[in-house]
Amino acid sequence: MFDSTNKYSIEYWPDPQRGIREAYRVLKLGGKACIIGPVHPTFWLSRFFADVWMLFPKEEEYIEWFEKAGFKDVKLKRIGPKWYRGVRRHGLIMGCSVTGVKPASGDSPLQLGAKEEDVSKPVKNPFAFLWRFILGTLAAAWFVLVPIYMWIKDKIVPQGQPL
Template sequence: MGVLENKSRARLFYKYLSKVYDRINPFVWNEEMRDEALELLDIQPDDRVLDVGSGTGFATEGLLRYTDDVHALDQSIHQMEKAFAKFGRNDRVRFYRGDAERLPFKDDSFDVLWSSGSIEYWPNPVDALEEFRRVVEPGNRVLVVGPDYPETGPFQYLADAIMLFYDEHEAQRMFEEAGFVDIEHHIQQAAPGTPRAITTVARVPDADGGDEADAGAEAEVEA
């Protein structure tokens, strides 16, 4: 487990990173990448959207282009204060301070869930993904952006020591274990040579259990 896959250390890290976050973020996750990811979700004007790990509000700003019903959750008050300055405390966005692994919402509370730049700090990613599935309406989608695992050995050792980096196979495993279906992965990159992001879009199974039945039928055919 990386040094920042610890909630108290991550909060301390962001206490200082929040001061410069909006200036350095575009080098690894810029507006073009965010907007490409947003298009994958097909957000409708009346959708109620949750932004988990909302930070300074970079993704929140993009979500507001699609719907006025945006809710943002983060564990770092220092990051949230930067977002308050952009949107007000409860004017355009409803803010919550909380934990991705224990979301303070009822089942099926949201139509869409977005999370970017947060999964790499979760000690138990599958627990958080199960929470995502719980709070999103059956049949609807979530999108999670995290850091793609480096291809070369030295960078892999560094990545493992810092926080969670993962590839498509690991992303598939985590989302399947959390109970999602129709899982797809997209690799995004600001420029050649810069860190890559892995963007995963997945769907919460239908409430009638039809997805599980379909999956079972498919497995039977393949066998």
């Protein structure tokens, strides 16, 4: 498996497709890459916070990124906490693991242009930065409080019933 210190951080990558392409490049023939990350929330408020805060890809996007990079036998598996019994109606960010096998030696067939983000440039509007910081802080609180609520609800609602 492709292993990196960033394997659990795809939602922070400015260009996830570039990272997946790099995983393809460094793997040997028949090697397997695995990315673990969150999926786009279902509840409207969770979606709003996710879109403001960081990248939360849709499950289809993960598969598309792997296939475009050249991986074969791409598989997605949903992952989440043991106590979660819902249908994502509360908008919890459940995760997924995506794997793919490198079918041929060499570089990825995907050709990408220059990097899009230049982090060396200063923030142009400090008020926009402050606004995004405040929204990001609210989003972080939301994504901590909702799982706590769901965990408590799991302890109260009888087993076998959806939350």
